Amino acid sequence: MLLNQNDQSVCFAEVDPAFRRDVLTGLASRPRTIPARWFYDRAGSELFEAITALPEYYVSRTERALLCSVADEVAALAGPGRAIVEFGSGSCAKTPVLLSAANPSAYVPIDISRDFLWASARRLSHLFPGMPLHPVEGDFTRTLRLPSAIEDMPRLGFFPGSTIGNLLVPEAVDLLRTMAATLGSGSMLLIGIDRIKDPSLLLPAYNDAQGVTAAFNLNLLHRINRELRGSVPVDAFRHVALWNDDEARIEMHLEATRDVDFEIADGYFSMTRAETIHTENSLKYGPRDARVLLRAGGWSPFAAWEDPEKLFSLILATAGPDPSAPCLYQQVDALQNHAKLQPSQGFELQSAMST
Protein backbone atom coordinates (compact mmCIF):
# COMPACT_ATOMS: atom_id res chain seq x y z
CA MET A 1 0.00 0.00 0.00
CA LEU A 2 2.29 2.72 -1.19
CA LEU A 3 0.93 6.13 -1.92
CA ASN A 4 2.83 9.00 -3.30
CA GLN A 5 2.09 11.49 -0.56
CA ASN A 6 2.94 14.51 -2.63
CA ASP A 7 1.19 14.04 -5.90
CA GLN A 8 -2.16 15.38 -4.81
CA SER A 9 -2.58 18.93 -5.94
CA VAL A 10 -4.43 21.00 -3.43
CA CYS A 11 -6.45 24.07 -4.12
CA PHE A 12 -5.77 26.34 -1.14
CA ALA A 13 -9.16 27.96 -1.46
CA GLU A 14 -10.67 24.61 -0.50
CA VAL A 15 -8.75 24.19 2.76
CA ASP A 16 -11.08 23.82 5.67
CA PRO A 17 -10.58 26.76 8.07
CA ALA A 18 -11.48 24.41 10.93
CA PHE A 19 -8.50 22.19 9.98
CA ARG A 20 -6.18 25.18 10.12
CA ARG A 21 -7.58 26.30 13.46
CA ASP A 22 -7.43 22.81 15.02
CA VAL A 23 -3.83 22.27 13.89
CA LEU A 24 -2.57 25.68 15.01
CA THR A 25 -4.28 25.65 18.40
CA GLY A 26 -3.60 21.93 18.91
CA LEU A 27 0.14 22.30 18.32
CA ALA A 28 0.29 25.35 20.57
CA SER A 29 -1.38 23.56 23.50
CA ARG A 30 0.23 21.09 25.93
CA PRO A 31 0.03 18.20 25.47
CA ARG A 32 -0.01 18.86 21.73
CA THR A 33 -3.13 17.31 20.25
CA ILE A 34 -4.77 17.20 16.83
CA PRO A 35 -8.29 15.70 16.58
CA ALA A 36 -8.46 12.33 14.82
CA ARG A 37 -11.11 13.51 12.37
CA TRP A 38 -8.38 15.22 10.30
CA PHE A 39 -6.84 11.87 9.35
CA TYR A 40 -9.41 11.38 6.65
CA ASP A 41 -8.35 13.25 3.56
CA ARG A 42 -8.28 11.14 0.40
CA ALA A 43 -4.95 9.49 1.13
CA GLY A 44 -5.98 8.98 4.77
CA SER A 45 -9.30 7.39 3.84
CA GLU A 46 -7.50 5.02 1.47
CA LEU A 47 -4.99 4.14 4.16
CA PHE A 48 -7.83 3.47 6.60
CA GLU A 49 -9.45 1.15 4.05
CA ALA A 50 -6.10 -0.69 3.88
CA ILE A 51 -6.03 -0.90 7.70
CA THR A 52 -9.43 -2.63 7.73
CA ALA A 53 -7.91 -5.46 5.66
CA LEU A 54 -4.82 -5.96 7.86
CA PRO A 55 -4.46 -9.31 9.67
CA GLU A 56 -3.77 -7.47 12.97
CA TYR A 57 -6.81 -5.17 12.69
CA TYR A 58 -9.49 -7.52 14.00
CA VAL A 59 -12.09 -4.72 14.32
CA SER A 60 -13.62 -4.59 10.83
CA ARG A 61 -13.71 -8.28 9.99
CA THR A 62 -14.98 -9.25 13.45
CA GLU A 63 -17.79 -6.73 13.33
CA ARG A 64 -18.71 -7.74 9.80
CA ALA A 65 -18.86 -11.43 10.65
CA LEU A 66 -20.81 -10.71 13.83
CA LEU A 67 -23.29 -8.59 11.91
CA CYS A 68 -23.71 -11.38 9.34
CA SER A 69 -24.55 -13.78 12.15
CA VAL A 70 -27.06 -11.57 13.94
CA ALA A 71 -28.58 -9.43 11.18
CA ASP A 72 -31.75 -11.57 11.00
CA GLU A 73 -32.20 -11.33 14.74
CA VAL A 74 -31.70 -7.57 14.66
CA ALA A 75 -34.26 -7.34 11.87
CA ALA A 76 -36.78 -9.41 13.86
CA LEU A 77 -36.29 -7.32 17.01
CA ALA A 78 -36.50 -4.01 15.13
CA GLY A 79 -39.67 -5.08 13.35
CA PRO A 80 -40.71 -4.33 9.78
CA GLY A 81 -41.01 -1.03 8.00
CA ARG A 82 -38.21 0.91 9.63
CA ALA A 83 -36.08 3.45 7.80
CA ILE A 84 -32.39 2.73 8.41
CA VAL A 85 -30.36 5.84 9.13
CA GLU A 86 -26.61 5.28 8.98
CA PHE A 87 -24.33 7.76 10.74
CA GLY A 88 -21.06 8.40 8.90
CA SER A 89 -21.80 5.93 6.14
CA GLY A 90 -18.26 6.33 4.75
CA SER A 91 -17.61 3.49 2.36
CA CYS A 92 -20.68 1.54 3.60
CA ALA A 93 -18.82 -1.78 3.80
CA LYS A 94 -21.18 -3.38 6.33
CA THR A 95 -24.38 -1.77 5.19
CA PRO A 96 -25.52 -4.38 2.62
CA VAL A 97 -25.53 -7.06 5.32
CA LEU A 98 -28.00 -5.10 7.42
CA LEU A 99 -30.07 -3.90 4.49
CA SER A 100 -30.61 -7.36 3.02
CA ALA A 101 -31.69 -8.77 6.38
CA ALA A 102 -33.87 -5.85 7.50
CA ASN A 103 -35.41 -4.97 4.15
CA PRO A 104 -36.03 -1.39 5.32
CA SER A 105 -38.69 0.96 4.01
CA ALA A 106 -35.94 3.46 3.23
CA TYR A 107 -32.20 3.93 3.70
CA VAL A 108 -30.75 7.29 4.78
CA PRO A 109 -26.93 7.47 4.76
CA ILE A 110 -25.53 10.56 6.51
CA ASP A 111 -21.98 11.67 5.80
CA ILE A 112 -20.04 14.89 5.89
CA SER A 113 -17.99 13.88 2.84
CA ARG A 114 -19.97 14.48 -0.32
CA ASP A 115 -17.76 12.20 -2.46
CA PHE A 116 -18.04 9.23 -0.17
CA LEU A 117 -21.75 9.75 0.34
CA TRP A 118 -22.69 9.75 -3.32
CA ALA A 119 -20.24 7.07 -4.41
CA SER A 120 -21.58 4.63 -1.84
CA ALA A 121 -25.19 5.67 -2.47
CA ARG A 122 -24.71 4.82 -6.13
CA ARG A 123 -23.26 1.43 -5.24
CA LEU A 124 -26.13 0.62 -2.89
CA SER A 125 -28.81 1.72 -5.33
CA HIS A 126 -27.47 -0.93 -7.71
CA LEU A 127 -27.46 -3.59 -5.00
CA PHE A 128 -30.97 -2.69 -3.76
CA PRO A 129 -32.78 -1.29 -6.80
CA GLY A 130 -36.24 -1.02 -5.24
CA MET A 131 -35.20 0.55 -1.96
CA PRO A 132 -35.90 4.28 -1.44
CA LEU A 133 -32.55 5.95 -0.82
CA HIS A 134 -32.24 9.45 0.69
CA PRO A 135 -28.61 10.52 1.24
CA VAL A 136 -28.07 13.39 3.65
CA GLU A 137 -24.90 15.44 3.41
CA GLY A 138 -24.29 16.75 6.88
CA ASP A 139 -22.55 16.68 10.22
CA PHE A 140 -24.25 14.12 12.45
CA THR A 141 -22.70 15.62 15.59
CA ARG A 142 -25.53 18.17 15.26
CA THR A 143 -29.23 17.45 15.30
CA LEU A 144 -30.28 16.98 11.69
CA ARG A 145 -33.65 17.21 10.03
CA LEU A 146 -34.25 13.89 8.28
CA PRO A 147 -35.79 13.80 4.78
CA SER A 148 -39.54 14.40 4.80
CA ALA A 149 -40.00 11.17 2.83
CA ILE A 150 -39.29 9.15 6.00
CA GLU A 151 -41.31 11.42 8.29
CA ASP A 152 -43.87 8.76 9.17
CA MET A 153 -41.53 5.78 9.32
CA PRO A 154 -40.07 4.37 12.53
CA ARG A 155 -36.27 4.58 12.46
CA LEU A 156 -33.34 2.30 13.11
CA GLY A 157 -30.06 4.17 13.52
CA PHE A 158 -26.89 2.33 12.50
CA PHE A 159 -23.50 3.40 13.86
CA PRO A 160 -20.95 0.66 13.17
CA GLY A 161 -17.15 0.54 13.28
CA SER A 162 -16.67 1.58 16.91
CA THR A 163 -16.38 5.14 15.64
CA ILE A 164 -17.85 6.15 19.02
CA GLY A 165 -14.46 5.08 20.47
CA ASN A 166 -12.75 8.11 18.93
CA LEU A 167 -14.67 10.32 21.34
CA LEU A 168 -13.99 10.90 25.01
CA VAL A 169 -16.87 9.85 27.23
CA PRO A 170 -18.59 13.27 27.60
CA GLU A 171 -18.43 13.80 23.82
CA ALA A 172 -19.70 10.28 23.19
CA VAL A 173 -22.66 10.92 25.51
CA ASP A 174 -23.43 14.17 23.68
CA LEU A 175 -23.28 12.39 20.32
CA LEU A 176 -25.64 9.61 21.46
CA ARG A 177 -28.09 12.26 22.71
CA THR A 178 -27.84 14.13 19.41
CA MET A 179 -28.54 10.89 17.55
CA ALA A 180 -31.60 10.29 19.72
CA ALA A 181 -32.81 13.81 18.91
CA THR A 182 -32.19 13.34 15.18
CA LEU A 183 -33.94 9.95 15.09
CA GLY A 184 -36.87 10.86 17.34
CA SER A 185 -38.90 8.93 19.89
CA GLY A 186 -39.66 5.29 19.20
CA SER A 187 -36.34 4.89 17.39
CA MET A 188 -33.79 2.15 17.79
CA LEU A 189 -30.02 2.22 17.42
CA LEU A 190 -27.63 -0.55 16.39
CA ILE A 191 -24.12 0.41 17.47
CA GLY A 192 -20.78 -1.38 17.14
CA ILE A 193 -18.40 -0.95 20.08
CA ASP A 194 -14.90 -2.37 20.42
CA ARG A 195 -14.14 -4.20 23.65
CA ILE A 196 -11.45 -3.92 26.28
CA LYS A 197 -9.10 -6.83 25.70
CA ASP A 198 -5.56 -7.94 26.27
CA PRO A 199 -3.05 -5.28 25.12
CA SER A 200 -1.16 -8.06 23.32
CA LEU A 201 -4.09 -8.12 20.86
CA LEU A 202 -4.87 -4.41 20.95
CA LEU A 203 -1.40 -3.02 20.34
CA PRO A 204 -0.60 -4.87 17.07
CA ALA A 205 -3.99 -3.74 15.71
CA TYR A 206 -2.69 -0.16 15.97
CA ASN A 207 0.93 -0.91 15.11
CA ASP A 208 0.86 -3.41 12.27
CA ALA A 209 3.91 -5.16 10.85
CA GLN A 210 3.46 -3.65 7.38
CA GLY A 211 3.44 -0.11 8.76
CA VAL A 212 0.09 0.86 7.26
CA THR A 213 -1.12 2.37 10.54
CA ALA A 214 2.17 4.28 10.81
CA ALA A 215 1.60 5.65 7.30
CA PHE A 216 -2.00 6.55 8.27
CA ASN A 217 -0.77 8.48 11.32
CA LEU A 218 2.14 10.16 9.49
CA ASN A 219 -0.18 11.14 6.61
CA LEU A 220 -1.57 13.79 8.95
CA LEU A 221 1.80 15.58 8.78
CA HIS A 222 1.87 15.24 4.99
CA ARG A 223 -1.64 16.69 4.90
CA ILE A 224 -0.53 19.63 7.05
CA ASN A 225 2.38 20.24 4.68
CA ARG A 226 0.11 19.96 1.64
CA GLU A 227 -2.85 21.99 2.79
CA LEU A 228 -1.43 24.42 5.34
CA ARG A 229 1.86 25.35 3.68
CA GLY A 230 3.75 23.40 6.34
CA SER A 231 7.43 22.57 6.52
CA VAL A 232 7.10 19.70 8.99
CA PRO A 233 10.06 17.32 8.55
CA VAL A 234 7.98 14.15 8.40
CA ASP A 235 11.06 11.90 8.51
CA ALA A 236 11.80 13.26 11.98
CA PHE A 237 8.58 11.74 13.38
CA ARG A 238 7.65 8.19 14.23
CA HIS A 239 4.32 6.50 14.84
CA VAL A 240 3.63 5.44 18.43
CA ALA A 241 0.61 3.43 19.64
CA LEU A 242 0.18 2.79 23.36
CA TRP A 243 -2.44 1.30 25.67
CA ASN A 244 -3.59 3.71 28.38
CA ASP A 245 -5.02 1.28 30.90
CA ASP A 246 -6.48 3.90 33.27
CA GLU A 247 -8.56 5.40 30.47
CA ALA A 248 -9.12 2.08 28.65
CA ARG A 249 -7.93 3.50 25.38
CA ILE A 250 -5.39 3.10 22.63
CA GLU A 251 -3.57 6.34 22.03
CA MET A 252 -1.76 7.19 18.83
CA HIS A 253 1.01 9.76 18.89
CA LEU A 254 3.56 11.20 16.50
CA GLU A 255 6.88 11.36 18.32
CA ALA A 256 9.74 13.64 17.31
CA THR A 257 12.90 11.56 16.92
CA ARG A 258 15.10 14.68 17.18
CA ASP A 259 14.68 18.37 18.00
CA VAL A 260 12.69 19.96 15.19
CA ASP A 261 11.59 23.42 14.10
CA PHE A 262 8.95 24.01 11.47
CA GLU A 263 6.41 26.46 10.18
CA ILE A 264 2.72 25.96 9.48
CA ALA A 265 0.62 28.70 7.91
CA ASP A 266 2.73 31.52 9.39
CA GLY A 267 2.95 29.81 12.79
CA TYR A 268 6.36 28.79 14.12
CA PHE A 269 6.76 25.57 16.14
CA SER A 270 9.62 23.95 17.94
CA MET A 271 9.58 20.44 19.43
CA THR A 272 12.26 18.66 21.38
CA ARG A 273 13.27 15.05 20.83
CA ALA A 274 10.73 12.53 22.26
CA GLU A 275 7.97 15.15 22.46
CA THR A 276 4.73 13.87 20.91
CA ILE A 277 1.62 15.08 19.14
CA HIS A 278 -1.41 13.13 20.38
CA THR A 279 -3.40 12.28 17.25
CA GLU A 280 -6.02 9.71 18.27
CA ASN A 281 -7.86 8.07 21.13
CA SER A 282 -9.64 4.79 20.54
CA LEU A 283 -11.67 4.03 23.66
CA LYS A 284 -12.59 0.43 24.44
CA TYR A 285 -15.61 -0.59 26.49
CA GLY A 286 -16.42 -3.60 28.61
CA PRO A 287 -20.02 -4.87 28.26
CA ARG A 288 -21.25 -3.01 31.33
CA ASP A 289 -19.33 0.14 30.41
CA ALA A 290 -21.04 0.11 27.02
CA ARG A 291 -24.48 -0.19 28.61
CA VAL A 292 -23.75 2.65 31.03
CA LEU A 293 -22.57 4.78 28.11
CA LEU A 294 -25.75 4.11 26.16
CA ARG A 295 -27.97 4.88 29.15
CA ALA A 296 -26.09 8.13 29.79
CA GLY A 297 -26.63 8.94 26.11
CA GLY A 298 -30.40 8.54 26.38
CA TRP A 299 -30.73 4.97 25.07
CA SER A 300 -31.89 1.74 26.69
CA PRO A 301 -29.85 -1.32 25.74
CA PHE A 302 -32.22 -3.98 24.51
CA ALA A 303 -30.07 -6.76 23.08
CA ALA A 304 -26.35 -7.24 22.67
CA TRP A 305 -24.16 -9.70 20.84
CA GLU A 306 -20.51 -10.59 20.99
CA ASP A 307 -18.24 -12.79 18.91
CA PRO A 308 -16.89 -16.02 20.47
CA GLU A 309 -13.57 -14.38 21.32
CA LYS A 310 -15.36 -11.40 22.89
CA LEU A 311 -13.43 -8.96 20.75
CA PHE A 312 -16.34 -6.79 19.66
CA SER A 313 -19.94 -5.96 20.63
CA LEU A 314 -23.04 -5.05 18.69
CA ILE A 315 -25.74 -3.47 20.82
CA LEU A 316 -29.34 -2.76 19.93
CA ALA A 317 -30.96 -0.02 22.00
CA THR A 318 -34.26 1.82 22.12
CA ALA A 319 -34.57 5.59 22.48
CA GLY A 320 -35.44 6.95 25.86
CA PRO A 321 -35.13 5.61 29.35
CA ASP A 322 -36.79 2.31 30.06
CA PRO A 323 -35.30 0.99 33.27
CA SER A 324 -37.14 -2.30 32.99
CA ALA A 325 -35.62 -3.31 29.67
CA PRO A 326 -33.25 -6.19 30.24
CA CYS A 327 -30.13 -6.61 28.17
CA LEU A 328 -28.07 -9.73 27.95
CA TYR A 329 -24.94 -10.33 25.97
CA GLN A 330 -25.57 -13.19 23.60
CA GLN A 331 -22.47 -14.96 22.56
CA VAL A 332 -22.61 -15.96 18.95
CA ASP A 333 -21.41 -19.56 18.71
CA ALA A 334 -19.67 -19.27 15.40
CA LEU A 335 -19.29 -16.41 13.03
CA GLN A 336 -20.68 -16.95 9.59
CA ASN A 337 -19.78 -15.05 6.51
CA HIS A 338 -23.22 -14.84 5.04
CA ALA A 339 -26.22 -12.85 6.08
CA LYS A 340 -28.76 -15.66 6.23
CA LEU A 341 -28.60 -17.87 9.24
CA GLN A 342 -30.58 -20.62 10.82
CA PRO A 343 -33.27 -19.63 13.30
CA SER A 344 -31.34 -18.31 16.25
CA GLN A 345 -31.00 -20.03 19.59
CA GLY A 346 -33.79 -17.74 20.60
CA PHE A 347 -33.87 -14.61 22.60
CA GLU A 348 -34.46 -16.23 25.95
CA LEU A 349 -32.92 -14.31 28.77
CA GLN A 350 -31.22 -16.53 31.28
CA SER A 351 -30.72 -13.65 33.61
CA ALA A 352 -31.87 -10.10 33.31
CA MET A 353 -29.24 -7.48 33.82
CA SER A 354 -30.13 -3.85 33.86
CA THR A 355 -27.54 -1.20 34.26
Ligand code: AVJ
Ligand atom coordinates in the same frame (compact mmCIF):
# COMPACT_ATOMS: atom_id res chain seq x y z
C1 AVJ B 1 -12.37 4.26 12.69
C2 AVJ B 1 -12.05 5.11 14.88
C3 AVJ B 1 -12.83 2.90 14.58
O1 AVJ B 1 -10.06 3.55 16.33
O2 AVJ B 1 -9.93 1.60 15.43
C4 AVJ B 1 -7.69 2.50 13.00
C5 AVJ B 1 -9.49 4.30 13.48
N1 AVJ B 1 -7.01 4.32 13.89
N2 AVJ B 1 -6.37 2.40 13.20
C6 AVJ B 1 -10.13 2.79 15.35
C7 AVJ B 1 -8.11 3.71 13.45
C8 AVJ B 1 -5.96 3.51 13.72
C9 AVJ B 1 -10.53 3.37 13.99
N3 AVJ B 1 -11.92 3.93 14.04
